[in-house]
Amino acid sequence: MDDLIVEFITETNESLAAIDLQLVGLEQNPNDKNLLGSIFRLMHTIKGTCGFLGLPRLETCAHRAENVMGRFRDGTLQVTPAYVTLIFESIDRIKMIMGELEANGKEPEGNDMDLIEKLDAVYEGRDTTGAAPAAAHGAAPASAEIDPLQALFDSTPGPADMVPNYVPAPVEAAPAPAPVAAAPAPVAAKPADDHGAKESSVASQTLRVNVDVLENLMTMVSELVLTRNQLLQIQRNSKGSEFGTPLQRLNHVVSDLQEGVMKTRMQPIGAAWSKLPRIIRDLSNELGKKIDLVMEGEETELDRQVLELIKDPLTHMVRNSGDHGIEKPSDRAAAGKPETGKIILRAFHEGGHIIIQIKDDGKGLNTERIKQKAIEKGIATAEQLAAMPKKQIHMYIFDAGFSTAEKVTSVSGRGVGMDVVRTNIEKIGGTIDLLSEEGQGSTFTIKIPLTLAIVSALIVEVAGEKYAVPQLAVQELVMGSEGGENKIEYINGTPVFRLRETLLPLVNLQAMLKLPEDKSASERVGRKNLYIIVTKVGDYVFGILVDRVFDTEEIVVKPMARMLQSIELFSGNTILGDGSVILILDPTGVAKASGEIQVASTDKSAAEEHAIRGTRTSLLLFSTGDGIPKAVPLALVARLEDVDISKIEESGDQMLIQYRDTLMPLVKFDPDMPLNEKGTQPTLVFSDGTRSMGLMVAEIIDIVEDIINVQINSDRTGYLGSTIIRNKATDIIDVGSFLKGAYKDWFKDHGEDDFDREDMKRLRRVLVVDDSPFFRNMLSPLLSVAGYDVTTAENPKRALELAEKGQFFDIIVSDIEMPEMSGFEFVEAVRKQGPWQNTPMVALSSHATKNDIERGMSLGFTKYVAKFDRDTLLNAISSTLAEQRHTEAA
């Protein structure tokens, strides 16, 4: 296509966008002289250029619209909403023709007589449908007083730049059939000339550069950065040389150059917002709502590439706010709100990021509906949702296919929007957060890194392979070890690390990337040390375990190959100074995957799972000074503490210590065990929510997770049995007996209802049905600690025998995968007949596909607990019992 046409299209599109924006403003302020003048001028210029380039259709439309604008500007025609809509129509028609021009290189066939007729009718005062006639003849002279400086201030940079190039032509081409037009023409020339004079000084400060030229420049600078890195690397490795000083100089210069070129890519975010006022205006009309769009911080700059990527998500979210957020004026009035809803767009810099907020004062998110939808779609169960904070429930709207809009409008509601928005934002390394109050409104906060191209990254090594971690995500670097002071501990199977006051969840990168363990590395002396990269994603802080840490380097981010883009753990790749390709980790992807890893571990194949589940568990190993190692199921341990000896108090024959605002009783494992003279004593803390108890031991040895064969032997009080761990006979302790030692009344049921004193006196009876002896013996103390009276049955047959004997339970917890009779068959039998037909039953299983849950629930389970997790199970039991009590009371 002709270069001239290409340039024309670019510039005219900018003018059209500016006119759109200004027309919206004009609608709200019909008498704003500046807007009138500016729109007129833009239209005038477009008309002139079209005439100059021989584009008759465009010229005619622009001309006729300019005529009407001229009358507005002169004050001889009143600006009414209907007329403004007509001008909008003209703009849309021009846009359509421009589209065809761009696609085919020429104007489309046809004419616009329909539009021209309407425009001419208005212009000539023939229009009967529109509002006020041309009453204000006397106001004509006002147009001549457009202050050139003021006009300059109002016009946007794009069209303002255009004016000096195109001014000469339009003045001649103006045909002026009606007398009124003659007046504007010379008037237009005058401000245009002044414009020209003023413009040239403004124009000389800015320059239009083709985007491709800038891209090339950027790529070349990137190559330069890489070469510089290579040189620095070589220089680092060789002992001092004469290259040292010039290289330093080169280093600085290249860094400055890099910074400078990056600045050229920065664009104000207003560019992405420019279309929004028009969109909101059309939306308000379409939906019959009143919406005010406020934009703050549109001058905030960000990288062009990033801007392109967020344009659509932003538009989508603003439309959503208008469509689903802001209520109809009548509803708003009824709720005591002003009839006009407000959507505020705000952008600002923070750290190395740009923060964009979309805030509306509409009706906010309906938490209940989201919950229902989540259950319908099977992505969460009712009790999971019950335990979730509101904010977390709100985040479900970002799931694919999730739309709670009652009807799908042409604007939104198709449920494909928000997940795409989140994906697009995360693709560029950003995060999106949501805060919503029902009845008050919602605020979306997007945080995106300022630049994609060159970033600082920490180079790390895992299993012999190097990876890059963006410096921005790295909060700090700590060293952990397998044993000793800075040891990595395990709570509920998740490795954690004590970082000052907090427990940091850890991610084993080697496992996550499914990398084979570096055998040579484990043989290295002192391999016990691991580096932990403390990373923050949104509000979530966690640690990434790596083997080695190298330097921080400036790397040029290259996007992943298309076929690899779906791997969420990587945000791109780069070439290091030594020429090797390394992958760049995406902390957001790692955070997500670490959450999912827990679920994944329960999704093993059925056969594997059945073989392992009953016997594989985590045990905490400790010693009590008698040389025989002891163990306790880790799931029962709430915390590991080092109790300060000097702070232990004695009350009667009980030892106590101040622990988190309460007095916690301390019990020695072995009454004869000597305590340390001074310093601290390792203590296992057990708790059931409000009360804690500390079991003091000599030394905490380790945590073992393995397939364990336990010899059950309950002859000795205090012991459940024994097993072989690491070739040594190890005793498994019975936590229950120690708890009784600490609190005589530990097993009193706390209960949730203050009123039911009668019920509180009776302990809840739980029946546990599971074919694994070890599992039964682990669930038993777990539930006892929680205050239940526990009975176990090794298979459903035995359980049903208990039913026949007339035994009664408050709740039954049953496994699903059992050899002779499965949990499904069991619940079916129980529900068919017998004394337990109305007893609540909780299914406990690692098989938790939607089908399993549905099947279980339809067969008669009250709840389905998908993952073995102390808290989830206890919650499920207590909430089921509470529900039961309420139904009984009713």
Next chain:
Amino acid sequence: MSLSGEVTKFQKRRAGDVDEGPQMTQFLSITVGGQMFGIPILQVQDVLRQQTVTHVPLAPPEVAGALNLRGRIVTAINVRRRLGLDNLPEGSKTMSVVVEHEHELYSLIIDTVGDVLSLQSKGFEQVPPTMDTTWRDIATGIFRLENQLMVVVDVSRLLQHSVH
């Protein structure tokens, strides 16, 4: 960008006399697992010897990894894997053919590279329906040469990884 100035011998040939006759097409012949394949010469950017490839964890199995080619990151595809063949024994030397597809570069790791062949279009035949499905999927047709058959490769289909 650093490639733009380069003119490999293949590009030269492209610019010059591609069609040696009225219905002739040129192919680069390669061997994978004992079978000869042909890649339309216009799609071939480069031929490389064994390269150091960075392993990409969690990538589809036929992706051998990523490598640095004159400053551009190229995805390496293990063609044997893609075709369902076993890998060569450890330590064997391989060759790579670099192709461009939708503005990205890919390095196809194959066994050996042969000559450039100019073949008459009329010798182009349909792929036999009895051929293995994976192979049929990536082939556009075959040529009957003097001593063997050459399977013509559809590069874009080769790059669409098999569904797991």
